Amino acid sequence: MLAQTAVLLIGLIIVVVTAVLVGPNMFYHELVESGHADEALGLVHLEDAFRSVSLTALAIGGLPALYIAGLLTFYLYRTIGRSLASFSTAAGEVAAGNYDVRVTSTKLGPEFDALASSFNEMAAKLSAVDTTRRQMLADLAHEMRTPLASLKGHLEGVEDGVVALDAHTTGILHAQITRLERLARDIRQLTAAEEGMTRLQLTPQDPEHLAVQAVAAIEPDAAGKGVSITAVSTGPETAPVPLDPERMGQVLSNLLENALRHTPTGGTIILRTDHTAEAVTYTVTDTGEGISAESLPHVFERFYRANTGREAHRGGSGLGLAISKALVEAQGGTLEATSDGHGRGASFRIHLPYRRPTG
Template identity: 85%
Template sequence: MSATASTQTWSWSPLTVRLMLAQAAVLLVGLIIVVITAVLVGPSMFYHELIQAGHADEATGLVHLEDAFRSVSLTALAIGGLPALYIAGVLSFYLHRTIGKSLASFTTAAGQVASGNYDVRVTSTKLGPEFDSLAGSFNEMAAKLSAVDTTRRQLLADLAHEMRTPLASLKGHLEGIEDGVVELDEHTTGILYAQIARLERLARDIRQLTAAEEGMTHLQLTPQDPQRLATQAVAAIEPDAAGKGVSITSISTGMDITPVLLDRERMGQVLGNLLENALRHTPPGGSITVHTDHAPEAVTFTVTDTGEGISAENLPHVFERFYRANTGREAHRGGSGLGLAISKALVEAQGGSLEATSDGLGQGARFRIRLPRHRPTT
C-alpha cells in the first residue's frame, strides 16, 4: 500500500527568509525610485520644460508651488504606496510559504526513499505544470525503484532455492566419501561434476540475464538473413532431436528474403534456447517446426512443438526467472530456469518482442519472435 509524504509544520526556513528579504528589497527600491522621480525630479523637469517652451514668466510664478506639489505627492504616494507594499508583502509571503511546503514535502519523500521506503508518493502541489511534472517524475522514480527492489529480493530468494539442491548433493556425496559410505568412483565423480556444471550454468545465465535486462549487453546489429539463422539453429540441435526421436523442420514463407538488422550471435542464442526448451518438453515421436515469415513490416520466427503444452494459469509466467510449471518443467529436466527470461530480454534489446501461446496441456506450445524491419531511432 502506497504512502503519501506528509508535509512538515511550516516554519521560517532560511530559504523563505532570504526570498522574503529579496522581495521586500525589490519593492522598497521600486518605491524609492518612484518617490525620487515624482517628488524631486518631476517638478524640476516640468520647470525646465516651461522655460524651454518660452514660458519663463509662468515658470517663475510656479516656483513657489513646488513645495506644495512635493507635499501633495508624498502624501499621495504614502496613501497608495504603503498599502500596495503591504499587499505585495502578503502575497509574497503566501507564495513563499506554499513553495516552502512543497519543497519540504519533496525533501521528506526523498529522505524516505533514501532510507528504503519506496512506497512513498508526493501529491500535486497545484503550483503549475513544472511542479506537477516534478512530482510525477519523482513518483515514477519511486515506483521503478520499488519494482527493482522487489525483483532483487525475488531473485535472491529464487537463487538461494535453485542453489540448494546442487549444494546439498555435493555436500551429501562428499560426506559419504569421507565416511566411507560412498566410493569415489567414476559414477560419483560424474555426479559431482554434473552438480558443479549446474552451478556454473546458473551463474552464467544470471550474468547474461542481468546484462540483458539492464541494457548492458553489447549488441552488434548488422544486416542478417533470417532464414539462414533459423536453418543454422535447427542444424545445431538436429543430432539431439534425432537421438530423442523427435523430428525437426524449418520452413520459410512470405515475401522475398531480405536482410534484417539484428545481432547474429544473440539471435542465434535465442533460437537455440527456444529449440532446446521445445525439445526438452517434446516426447519421442513428436515434432518441432521453426517457421520464418517474411513480411514488409516485420520478420517473425515461430517455434512450434507438439509436446506437453502449457496450461492457461501457467502461460503468463513462462518468461519469469526460475519459473517452472508443476507439470514437466522440474529442475531434473535440465536448464537453469532462466533460458526463456534471457531470450525475452535479448529480443527486446534488439527492438523486438517474444510471446508464448498454447492451447493447453498436451497441445504443444508456440513461441513467436517478432522483429520489426523499421525501428524508431533514439
C-alpha cells in the same frame, strides 16, 4: 522573498526622491527655458504643492501596491516552499529504501508537474528493480539448495568412506558444479535483461538466416535423440530486419533447446519464419509433452517448472524462457506460448514488428 521586497522598496525610494527633489527642479527649468522666467519666480511656492501631491499619490498607490506585492511574494514563497519540502521528504524516503512514496502535482505549472512525474517514474523504476532483486535472491537461494545439498552429501560420504571417490562420484560432483555455474550465468543475463541494462547491437539481419543457423547448431543433439528438426520460411522476401544477431540467436537457441528437452524420440520440431509487410514472426513448434492450461500463464516466470516433465533433472536452470522473453522485449518484440494441453505439443511465437520503439 527578501530579495523581491528589497527591489520593491528601492524602486519606491527612487520614485519618492524623483518626485520630491528632481521633479520640481525639472518643472522650474522647463518654465525658464520656455521663456516664462518671471512666472517661474512667482511659482516657486507651487513646488511645495507639487511635492505634497506627489507624495500623496505615491502613498495612495505605492504603499498598497507594496503590500499586495508582499502578500503575493509570501504566498508564492509558502507554496513553492511546501512543494520543495514534499520533494525533499519524498527523496529522503527513497534514500531510506521506501520506493512506494509518490509526490502529487503542485499546480505550479508544467515544469513542476514534469518534475513530479519524473520523480514518481524514478521511484517506480527503483521499486521494480528492488522487487526484482529481492525475488531473484529468494529464487536463487531456493535453486542453489539442491545442488549444494548434493555436493555436501557426496563430499561427506567420501570423507566418511561411505562413498567411493570414483569416476561416477566425480561425474556427479562435476555435474552439480556445472549446474551452479550455469545458474549464476543465467541469473546475470536475466537481471541485465529485465532491468534494461543489456547492450543491444542492432544491425540489419536476414531473419531466415538466423533461423537456419539456430537449427544447424542444435541439429546434432536432435539427431542423437531421434527427433526431427527443420527450419521453414513463408512469405515474400523482405529487406533485412534490425536485430541483435547474438541475442536473437540466443533466444532461438533457448526455445529450440527447450523444445528438444520436452520432445520424445520420434517427435518433430519446426522453426517457422513468417514474413509479412508489417512484421517478421518466428514460431517454434514441437510435438512433445505440451503445457497444461494451468501452467501456461507461468511458463515465462523465473525457475517455473510445471508438472508436465519440466523438472530439474531435464537440465537447464529454469531461466531460459524468462531470459528469452526479456531479450525479445528489449528488441521491441513479444514472445508468447500456446499449447492444446498435456501431450499435445507446444508453440512459442516471437513477433517482431518492423517499426519498433528505439532507446
